Amino acid sequence: MTRRDLYRERLDLLQAALDHINQGFSVFDADLRLVAWNRQLFSMLEFPWHLARRGTHLSAFLEVNAARGEYGPGDVSDIVARRVERAKLFEPHTFERVRPDGQVVMVTGAPLPEGGFVTTYTDITRERQHQASLERTVAERTHQLRQSEDWLRLVTENIPALVAYISPGPIYRFANRRYAKWFDQTVESIAGRHVGDVLGPELYSRLEPHIEKAFQGQAVSYEYSRTRPTGVVAHMRSTLIPDRTLDGRVLGCFVLSLDATEQKRSEAALAQAQRMEAVGQLTGGLAHDFNNLLTIIIGNVLALRRKVDIPAMPDLAMHLDPVHQAAQRGADLTRRLLAFARGDASDVRPLRLAPLTANVEGLLAGSLPKSVELALDLAACDAIVRVDPAEFENALVNLVLNARDAMPSGGTIAISLTCADLTRADADRFGVAPGPHALLEVRDNGEGMSEEVRRQAFDPFFSTKPFGTGSGLGLPTVYGCVRRSGGGILIDSTPGEGTTIRLAFPMIDAEPGPHDSAEGEPTTNGNGELVLVVDDDTDVADVVRDQLCALGYSVLVTGSTDDALDLVRDVEDIRAVISDIVMPGQTNGIALVAELRKRRPGLPVALMTGYRQGPTREAQAPDCPVLPKPFSSRLLARTMNEILAS
Missing domain, CATH: 3.30.565.10 (Histidine kinase-like ATPase, C-terminal domain)
Incomplete structure (x- = not known):
């Protein structure tokens, strides 16, 4: 076998090996003529097989591609000439070329030591399609995540609660707008700041133990108050929930807070109302008895003043006036107490x-x-x-x-x-x-x-x-x-x-009413009309009797509601009845009025009470005046004129 035959045999063996490579392969010499190739090159790039022979110039391959439009629009000869000139530089190169049918080929060329270059052609269409699919998936997931984050922020911004997230440090990583506004911050300004800087030294010292417990893995609930820049003291209820991993590590803690200012205000108002109710119940009974005593004191003082010649006994007046004034102040104190307790x-x-x-x-x-x-x-x-x-x-x-x-x-x-x-x-x-x-x-x-x-x-x-x-x-x-x-x-x-x-x-838009505190026009006295006084306290009854007698009325007195009903039935001359409302163990004055009107319709009736108003306002008889004890002779006279004229 000659040396040429041996060389050819080796080339054939190399060609057979190259045909088994799944990449296209070509070798061009220093004159840009084909020296070696493989079948994958021609099948991948669809070159005509008549070019598959040693000595084919590179321009023949470039002309095929240019004619098929793989290099874009332009004159084929010009395109081929430019590319041949570039190839003569024998520079290493790597690029991707997308063929008209969508196939993506990666071309990698390297120069040979004695001139020429070797080039590989790799079909990366599937890889690029897979990469594009991954990129679309990532873009879609990113979009979905952004939508989810936007939705989550929309929820946290609109729920009536303060929401935040604290990481170790402790550092704020997130806060909704309500939370940031509570501390006079914005969503952007609070993120990344130390909790102590946002809360302030005094409040942070109070809340730090709770934050530490949360980072130790405990859910913590607590309340605190803070004076707002407006001067209003606001109250907050907060819960810290640890953010745990599956293995138990604490990454941070979620903060959920609710403004409890209105609730605190309502609780305080309820407590105040309950205290007032208790005060009203306590003072109501005391005031009734106390006003009965004052009625006796004031009535007897006024009786003394009527019966004694004051000009002839000035020393007596010096003693009676302070007693009367003290009794009046006591009556005023009782009215104040009841007004405060009941809200009258x-x-x-x-x-x-x-x-x-x-x-x-x-x-x-x-x-x-x-x-x-x-x-x-x-x-x-x-x-x-x-x-x-x-x-x-x-x-x-x-x-x-x-x-x-x-x-x-x-x-x-x-x-x-x-x-x-x-x-x-x-x-x-x-x-x-x-x-x-x-x-x-x-x-x-x-x-x-x-x-x-x-x-x-x-x-x-x-x-x-x-x-x-x-x-x-x-x-x-x-x-x-x-x-x-x-x-x-x-x-x-x-x-x-x-x-x-x-x-x-x-401020209101109304005409002002009268400012004086006069009791009314001058009243006229009685003319011997018979009046029945009903009160189980004989001392009070005697005082009222004396006041009525001084006003010119005749008076019958009884301490029993049953006797009162009998007297009204048997004594036709009774022209009016004045009864106390509260009489323990007996029919009360309101029920007595109802019974009297059944037996003698049109009989004038007035009630007396030691309370500010009747013990049960709704139960008061219609068209029935109520005299608050202690009452003056002037008020009594006016009441008698009113009921007898009706």
Whole structure:
């Protein structure tokens, strides 16, 4: 075998090996003529088989591709010439070519040491299709994830709760808008910040133990309060839930918080209402008996004044007048106590607040020492509000006297009245609706209050004064007066710097009513008409009998409702009946009225009670006046005129 034959045999063997490679393969010499190839090259790239011979120039292959448009539009000869010139540079190259039918071929060429180059052609169509499919899947999943995140954020932004996530540090990683706003932050500004920086040192020191427990794997619930920039104290209930992995590691904790301010306010209002109900039940029975005693005292004092020649016995008048005044003050105290406990406001009507406030100066003329100056500034507001004038004057007197007691060394009590349109934030502080209000401010520069005292200031019977010198009803009475007028009250006080109490009354558009407290027109006395008095307390009955006799009436007295019914049946001359409402162990006065009207329709009847109003307002007989004990002879006379004229 010749050397040429041996060389050819080896080339044939190499060609057979190359045909088994699943990539296209070609070798061109320094003259760009084909030296070696494999079948995969021609089948993959669909070259005509007549080109598969040694010595075929590269331009023949390029011309086939250019004619099929695989290099894009343009003149075929120009395209082939440019590519031949580039191939003569024998530079390494790798690129992907997408054929017109969509096949993707990766072409990788490397120069040979003696000139020429070897090139491999790899069909990567399937790989690129799979990659494109993966990219579409990733894009779809990313879109779905983004939608899920947007949906989750939409939910967290709209639920009425504060939601956050804390990672170790502790660092905020997420917070919804409500949570961020609670701490005067934004969703963007709170993320990535240390919890202590957001909460502040004081609040963080209180909440840090709960956060530590959560990072130890415990679910924690707690409450805390925080003073907002508006000055309103807000309350929050929070739960921390650890974020655990399957193996028990804690990655962070979820925070779920609910604003409990309104609930706390409702709970406080309910507790206040329950306290008031208890006070009402306690004072109701006491007031009835106490007013009976006052009725006896006042009635006997007035009887003495009628029977004794006062000008001839001036010393007796000096003793009777203080007794009468003390009894009247006791009656007023009982009415205040019941009004506060039950929320009564018997004479609420539209009034101008400025002249009503100005009256306090005269009321307090003898109650303030020379070391205390009272300064009034009322010209800035001519508001009309709905208020009980007697209750308001009493409340204002209480505030001024409290201010006086807080300045043992003297000082200034300033009372000012202004009109203001309360914003939502200001209205919330007072506990009223936004809108126009008359703001009455009583300010002193006395001792001030501690925070603990300020919180309890409106509690009934709470007093900082020594036992026996304060009833604990002063500020609660003020509170009741303001709330019954639809208003609110605030206390600002600093120990050693004084106290400012602000009252807010809703302004109304109405004509003011009369401001005087006169009982009415002069009344006329009786002319011997026979009146039956029914009361199981003989002392009270005797006092009422004496009052009626002094007014010119004839009187029968009984302590039994059964006797009263018999007397009305048998004594036709009885022209009217006055009965107590509460008579233990007997038919009460309301039931007696109903029975009397069955037996003698049209018989005038009036009732008496030691309560502020009847013990059961709804049970009061229609068209039946009720005399509150103790009552004056003038009120009794007016009531008799009213029922006898009907």
